[in-house]
Amino acid sequence: MSKYIILLPIVFPILMGALLPLFRFRSRKARNIYVELVTALTSILAVWMIFHRPSEDFIVLNLAGELAVMLHIDGLGMVFGALISVLWPFAALYAFEYMEREEKDNAFFSFYTMTFGVTLGIAYAGNLMTMYMFYELLTLVTLPLVMHGMGKTAVAAGKKYMTYSIGGAAFAFIGFIFVYRLGDTMNFTFGGVFGSAAVAGKENLLRAVYVLAVLGFGVKAAIFPFHAWLPSAAVAPTPVTALLHAVAVVKSGAFAIIRITYYSYGTGLLEGSFAQKIVLGLAAVTILYGSVRAVREPHLKRRLAYSTISNLSYIVFGAALMTPAGMRGGMLHLAAHAFVKIVLFYCAGAILHRSGLEYVRDMDGLGKKMPFVTACFFAAGLGLIGLPPMSGFISKWNIGTAGIAQGSGPAVFGVIAVLISALLTAVYIFGFLIRACFPAADGKLPDASGRTAPSDPSWRMKLPMAVLTAMVLLIGFFAEPISEFLTRVANGQI
Secondary structure (H helix, E strand, O other), rough: OOHHHHHHHHHHHHHHHHHHHHHOOHHHHHHHHHEEEHHHHHHHHHHHHOOOOOOOOOOEEEOOOEEEEOOOHHHHHHHHHHHHHHHHHHHHHHHHHHHHOOHHHHHHHHHHHHHHHHHHHHOEEEEEHHHHHHHHHHHHHHHHHHHOOOOOOHHHHHHHHHHHHHHHHHHHHHHHHHHHHHHOOOOOOOOOOOHHHHHHHOHHHHHHHHHHHHEEEOOOOOOOOOHHHHHHHHOHOOOOOHHHOOOOOHHHHHHHHHHHHHHHHOHHHHOOOHHHHHHHHHHHHHHHHHHHHHHOOOOOHHHHHHHHHHHHHHHHHHOOOOOOHHHHHHHHHHHHHHHHHHHHHHHHHHHHHHHHOOOOHOOHHHHHOOOOHHHHHHHHHHHHHOOOOOHHHHHHHHHHHHHHOOHHHHHHHHHHHHHHHHHHHHHHHHHHHHHHHHHOOOOOOOOOOOOOOOOOOHHHHHHHHHHHHHHHHHHHHHHHHHHHHHHHOOOOOO
C-alpha cells in the first residue's frame, strides 16, 4: 500500500470544499448530494486508513530539519479519527434541512466540508509541527462558520473566537519552541521526547512551559478562564455549534492536551510536579464552573454550551492524572461526550428550526408536539448525567476511579467536582425535560416565531438523531471491548 494514501482523507474534503462555490448546481438538492458524497467518501477513506495504517511515517513536506509536516496514525489518532469519521456524514445530513432557511448556504457547506479534512489532519498528525499547523488552520476554516449570519451578534462572537484562539496559539507556540529546542525529536513519542541530559537543570522551566502549552491548547477546550468564546459561539447555526461542541474544535483542544502530555512532554517529567497540580486544579474548577453556569442559563443552546465547558474538563482531568487509567477514562469521555452532546445540540436545533423557541421557560408542553425530539433529548440527557449503563456513566466511572487511585489532593478534589457536576447535570437536563413533558397552565405552547404548529422535523434530521442516540446506548452496552482497546492505547501498545 502506498503511504501517500494517508493524504487522501485530509486533502480530498479540503479540495472539494474549496471548489464547491465554483460549481453551478442545478438545485439545492444537487449541492446536498455533492456534499454528502464527499463527506461519506472521506469517512470511508479515513476509516479504511485506520485499519490499513502505514507502518512508516509519511513526511509530506520538510521545511527545515525537524520542522516537517508529517502524518502518522497511532492509537490515539485512531480514536479521534474514527470519532470524526462516524459523526461527520450524519452532521452533514442534519445540516441540509436546517440550512434551508439560511442564506449563503453554499459558502457554509464549503467551509463545513473543509473543516472535516482539517480536523482529520489534527488526528493523523505525526509530530507537534503538523498538529500545530492544522490546529491553527482549524481556527481559520471555522471562523466563517461562527460568523455565518454576519449579524452584529455573530460578528462579535467571531471576533471573540478569533481573539481567544490567537492568544491560545501564542501560549501553545511557547510549548512548541521548547519541544523543538530541547526535545530529542518533534515526533510524537509515547513517554515524551525529553532526554535526561538535555533537560538537566531545566525541569521546572519545562514544567512551567507545559502549563502554558496546556492553557494555549486549552482555549479550544474552553478551560476556565479562557472559556468565554464558547457560549458566544452558540449564535452560529446549530450544525456548526453541534460540531464545535461535540467534535471539531473543542475535542481538538482536548486531544491536543492529551498529545502534549503523553507524547511530547511525558508523564515522567510532569507527574507529581506543580504543573500537574495546576492542570488538575484548573480542570476541577472548570468542571464545577461550567455545571453551575449551565444550571443558571435559561437559553437552551447556551445551557448546553456551558455543559460542554464542564465536560471537556472531565477529559482534561483524566489526562492530567497522568496514569494509564486516567488517560483511558479521558479517551472514553472524549467519545461518549461527543455522541451525547451532538444529539443534544441536534435536539436544540430542531426545536429552534421547527418552533423558533430558544429559551427553556417557553418550552412548556413541547414534548407533545415534538415527541421524537424530546425522546432523543431524554436518552442523550441520561447519557450526559451518567445513568448506568449509559456511555456517560462508563466514562465518568473510569475517570472517578482513576482519580481515587491516583490519590493526590488535587485528584480527590477533582473527583468531588465530578460528583457535584453529575448532580448539577441532572438539574439542568431535567429542568428542560420537565417543562417539555408538562404543558403550561393554559395548555398553550408559547409561540416565539409565528410558527403556530411546532412539529418533529423531517427524516433528514430524524435519521442522524436516531442513529446517534442509538450509539449513546451502544457505547454503554459494549463498553468492555472499547475499554480494552483504549487500555492498550493508554499503555502505549498501539
